[in-house]
Amino acid sequence: xxxxxxxxxxxxxxxxxxxxxxxxxxxxxxxxxxxxxxxxxxxxxxxxxxxxxxxxxxxxxxxxxxxxxxxxxxxxxxxxxxxxxxxxxxxxxxxxxxxxxxxxxxxxxxxxxxxxxxxxxxxxxxxxxxxxxxxxxxxxxxxxxxxxxxxxxxxxxxxxxxxxxxxxxxxxxxxxxxxxxxxxxxxxxxxxxxxxxxxxxxxxxxxxxxxxxxxxxxxxxxxxxxxxxxxxxxxxxxxxxxxxxxxxxxxxxxxxxxxxxxxxxxxxxxxxxxxxxxxxxxxxxxxxxxxxxxxxxxxxxxxxxxxxxxxxxxxxxxxxxxxxxxxxxxxxxxxxxxxxxxxxxxxxxxxxxxxxx
Amino acid sequence: xxxxxxxxxxxxxxxxxxxxxxxxxxxxxxxxxxxxxxxxxxxxxxxxxxxxxxxxxxxxxxxxxxxxxxxxxxxxxxxxxxxxxxxxxxxxxxxxxxxxxxxxxxxxxxxxxxxxxxxxxxxxxxxxxxxxxxxxxxxxxxxxxxxxxxxxxxxxxxxxxxxxxxxxxxxxxxxxxxxxxxxxxxxxxxxxxxxxxxxxxxxxxxxxxxxxxxxxxxxxxxxxxxxxxxxxxxxxxxxxxxxxxxxxxxxxxxxxxxxxxxxxxxxxxxxxxxxxxxxxxxxxxxxxxxxxxxxxxxxxxxxxxxxxxxxxxxxxxxxxxxxxxxxxxxxxxxxxxxxxxxxxxxxxxxxxxxxxxxxxxxxxxxxxxxxxxxxxxxxxxxxxxxxxxxxxxxxxxxxxxxxxxxxxxxxxxxxxxxxxxxxxxxxxxxxxxxxxxxxxxxxxxxxxxxxxxxxxxxxxxxxxxxxxxxxxxxxxxxxxxxxxxxxxxxxxxxxxxxxxxxxxxxxxxxxxxxxxxxxxxxxxxxxxxxx
Numbered sequence: 097x098x099x100x101x102x103x104x105x106x107x108x109x110x111x112x113x114x115x116x117x118x119x120x121x122x123x124x125x126x127x128x129x130x131x132x133x134x135x136x137x138x139x140x141x142x143x144x145x146x147x148x149x150x151x152x153x154x155x156x157x158x159x160x161x162x163x164x165x166x167x168x169x170x171x172x173x174x175x176x177x178x179x180x181x182x183x184x185x186x187x188x189x190x191x192x193x194x195x196x197x198x199x200x201x202x203x204x205x206x207x208x209x210x211x212x213x214x215x216x217x218x219x220x221x222x223x224x225x226x227x228x229x230x231x232x233x234x235x236x237x238x239x240x241x242x243x244x245x246x247x248x249x250x251x252x253x254x255x256x257x258x259x260x261x262x263x264x265x266x267x268x269x270x271x272x273x274x275x276x277x278x279x280x281x282x283x284x285x286x287x288x289x290x291x292x293x294x295x296x297x298x299x300x301x302x303x304x305x306x307x308x309x310x311x312x313x314x315x316x317x318x319x320x321x322x323x324x325x326x327x328x329x330x331x332x333x334x335x336x337x338x339x340x341x342x343x344x345x346x347x348x349x350x351x352x353x354x355x356x357x358x359x360x361x362x363x364x365x366x367x368x369x370x371x372x373x374x375x376x377x378x379x380x381x382x383x384x385x386x387x388x389x390x391x392x393x394x395x396x397x398x399x400x401x402x403x404x405x406x407x408x409x410x411x412x413x414x415x416x417x418x419x420x421x422x423x424x425x426x427x428x429x430x431x432x433x434x435x436x437x438x439x440x441x442x443x444x445x446x447x448x449x450x451x452x453x
Numbered sequence: 454x455x456x457x458x459x460x461x462x463x464x465x466x467x468x469x470x471x472x473x474x475x476x477x478x479x480x481x482x483x484x485x486x487x488x489x490x491x492x493x494x495x496x497x498x499x500x501x502x503x504x505x506x507x508x509x510x511x512x513x514x515x516x517x518x519x520x521x522x523x524x525x526x527x528x529x530x531x532x533x534x535x536x537x538x539x540x541x542x543x544x545x546x547x548x549x550x551x552x553x554x555x556x557x558x559x560x561x562x563x564x565x566x567x568x569x570x571x572x573x574x575x576x577x578x579x580x581x582x583x584x585x586x587x588x589x590x591x592x593x594x595x596x597x598x599x600x601x602x603x604x605x606x607x608x609x610x611x612x613x614x615x616x617x618x619x620x621x622x623x624x625x626x627x628x629x630x631x632x633x634x635x636x637x638x639x640x641x642x643x644x645x646x647x648x649x650x651x652x653x654x655x656x657x658x659x660x661x662x663x664x665x666x667x668x669x670x671x672x673x674x675x676x677x678x679x680x681x682x683x684x685x686x687x688x689x690x691x692x693x694x695x696x697x698x699x700x701x702x703x704x705x706x707x708x709x710x711x712x713x714x715x716x717x718x719x720x721x722x723x724x725x726x727x728x729x730x731x732x733x734x735x736x737x738x739x740x741x742x743x744x745x746x747x748x749x750x751x752x753x754x755x756x757x758x759x760x761x762x763x764x765x766x767x768x769x770x771x772x773x774x775x776x777x778x779x780x781x782x783x784x785x786x787x788x789x790x791x792x793x794x795x796x797x798x799x800x801x802x803x804x805x806x807x808x809x810x811x812x813x814x815x816x817x818x819x820x821x822x823x824x825x826x827x828x829x830x831x832x833x834x835x836x837x838x839x840x841x842x843x844x845x846x847x848x849x850x851x852x853x854x855x856x857x858x859x860x861x862x863x864x865x866x867x868x869x870x871x872x873x874x875x876x877x878x879x880x881x882x883x884x885x886x887x888x889x890x891x892x893x894x895x896x897x898x899x900x901x902x903x904x905x906x907x908x909x910x911x912x913x914x915x916x917x918x919x920x921x922x923x924x925x926x927x928x929x930x931x932x933x934x935x936x937x938x939x940x941x942x943x944x945x946x947x948x949x950x951x952x953x954x955x956x957x958x959x960x961x962x963x964x965x966x967x968x969x970x971x972x973x974x975x976x977x978x979x980x981x982x983x984x
Binding site (some may be wrong): 155203208283288399400408 | 494507589591594651672676698700702703709785832864865869903
C-alpha cells in the first residue's frame, strides 16, 4: 500500500458519507437487502402454511402409494428436515446464487427464471412505456382542456380502463383483434415455428435487433402489441386521472399564472412550470402501477400463452413447488424494491426540494 | 408557438403511439397466419395445456411428455391407432408370452436406426428398460419385478416372478422408449438413481422415432423436427411440429383462426357448434370419474353402511352428469374404461331409481343422513370441472333424502385426505397407468384405491377372490371373463360408484389426417398428415 493510499481512501469514503445522494443510496440499498431477506422468510412461511403436501402434487397416484418412493422424494428435496433448517439451507443456497431445483421442471430455478423473467419484463416494460406516454399525455390533455368534450371523453375512458378486469379484457381483445378482425397475431412471443433470436438479453425484440433478424423483430413486436396494450389499459386509466388532477392543481398556482402573464411560450410553461412539479405524484403512482402490471401478467400471460413469470408462478403455486415459489417471490420482490429505489431517486431528480431535504 | 397550438401537437403524441402499436400488431398478424402448414417447410402447430416436466423417457409420465416421447422414441411394441386391445410389433418384430404368463420373449427387428444413424441393438433395449426400472423415476413401477435379459443379439426376454400378462400392454408406453445407450451413457445415463442424462435428453433425441427434438421448454413450447434417418416405412409428413402451451379458451380461437392446426384440450361445451370447417374427433376418454363411500366406520358410520352406498348408486342421475360433461362423454359401466379389455357393456351401467334409492336408505336404518363430499376444486379433466358434477350429485341425492355438504379444496390439499383414506364421500377420477385391466385391481380391498375408501384387505372376500382370479388369468378370453366378473362384484358390493368417462375432443384443421385419440399418448404425432 502506498503511503498516500490510506488518506486517499478515507477522503473517498468521506466524500461518499458527505454526498447526500450517495448516503441516501447506500441506506436504501442496505434496507432493500434486509427487505429481500424478509421477503424470502415471508414467502417460505406462507408457502409452508398452505394446507397440502408437495408430495401429493408432484408424485403420481401410484408412486404416492409406495412409502419408499415418497420418503426418497422428500429426502431428495430436503423436505424431511425441520423447517428452520430448510429455510437456512435455502438462504445458504441464495448466497451461492443457487435458488434450488424446481420440483416440476427438474431444472435449476435460476434457469427457469432466466427463461421466464425476460419475457415478463419485455411485456411489462412495453406496457409501462405505453402507459407512461399515453397516461401522462391523456392526463395533460384532459387537464389543459378541462370540462371540454375531450376532457369528458378521456375521463370516461380512464374510468373504463380502471374498472374493466384485466383477464376479461384480455379474452375480449384476443377474440376481437385476433379472431374477429384478424389484425393481431396469435399466441406466444413470436410466430410458431420461427426460431427465437440468439439469447443476449432474453428480450426478443432487443435480441432480434442485435442479431439483425428483422423478421423475428417484426413478429415479436406484433405479438407484444396486444398483450402490452391490454396490460397497460388499467395503468393508462390510473395515470390519466392522477396526471389530470396533478396538472390541474399546478395550473392553479400563482407562479404558473405569472409565467403566462410574462408571455412565456406555452411549451415552456407546460414543461418547465407545470409538468415538472406535477410529475412527482405521477411517478409514485407509476411505480405502484408497475407492481400491479406484474400481478396482471399472470392472467394476460395465460390468455396470450406468453411464457413469462406469471405463468411460471401460477404453475409453481398450484403444485406447491417450494423452490420455484421462493424464486419467483424473491425476483418479484427485488423488482419492486428496485422500482421503489428508482422512484425515490427520480423524486430528487425532478424536485429540487427533495434533494435539499 | 401559442399554448393552444402546442396542446394540439402534444395531444397528437399518444394518438401517434397508439397508431404505431396497432400497426405493429397488424404487421405481426399478417405473418403468423401464413406460417403454419404452409407448403414451404410443412409445419404443424399443436396447442395443448402443458403438464410437461421432462422429455427423458425414464422420468416422464405426464400426458404432454408422453406425446413428445411417442414422437421421438420407438418402443418394442405399440398400438395401432386407438385400438388398445392388441399390442402390435414396433422395434420388436414379434413377441411371445409363455403359457404361465411369466416370460415374454421379443425378437428384435433388424434395420432399425437411431437418429444418429447407429443401429438399434439388444444391448440398447436392455440398457433402456433396466434404466427405467432402476433409476426409480415416476414410470419405474411399470417394470417392477421384471428381469430384463439379452438371450442373443436379436432376442430379449422379460421375466416376472408372478404371471404378468399385462406386460405386452405396458411395453408400448413411451416411457419405455429405447435409448441410444452409447450416446446416453456419454451424457451421464446410468442404471441407478444417480443418472445425470435428463438435461441431455431434454435437448437432444437419443431415440429412433420419426421426429427429433429441436427445442424443448417445459413452460412454453416444444419443437420437433423430422428424423431424416427414420427407419420406418411411413416417413414423418411434417418437417416441423410445434407443440405449444396454450390454455383451452385460446386453443379454440387459435384453431378456428388457423394459427394452430390441432387443439387437444377443448371441453364438450367448447366443441359444441364449433365452426370454421374444422374436424372434431369426439371420443370417450379413458379417465373414469367415480364416487367413493368410505367403508371405515371410524371415518363415517353412514357411508360404511352397504345400503347407504346402494342408495347413492341408485340416486344419481347419470344422463344428467353426461349433459354436464358434454359431447364425447359416456357413462362408465364399471371402473374399467369402455375401450379396455374386460370393460362392462353399456347395458350393465347403473340406472337411476329414486324409489329404489329411498328404499335402500330406509333399509340402511340411517335417517336424514348428512355427509361431506370432498373433491379437488380447481382441477379439470379434459375441460370438465369437478364442481358442477358435485353440485348435481348433491341435488340428486337430496331427492333421495341424503344431504350432501360440498367440501371442495385445492387439489394438493384434497389429495391428502383422499390418499390417507379420510374422506367420507369423495369425487375423484382414475387415469390408466397402462391400457390393461390389471391396472384396475387397485380398486380391490386392501389395494391402493381400495384403502383410500377405507376398504381393508379381508373386507369383501368375494371381490378379493375375483380380483385374484383376474390377476392370474393369462389368455384374452379368460381375462375378459375374469375382469367382467370382478367389476360386476365390485359394482354390487364395493364402495365405488363409477360415474362417467368425460369426452376427449380433438379439434383439427380440415386438412389434417390421421387423428386418433389414444388413452396413453393422447395423439401420435407421427400418424398425422395432410390431405
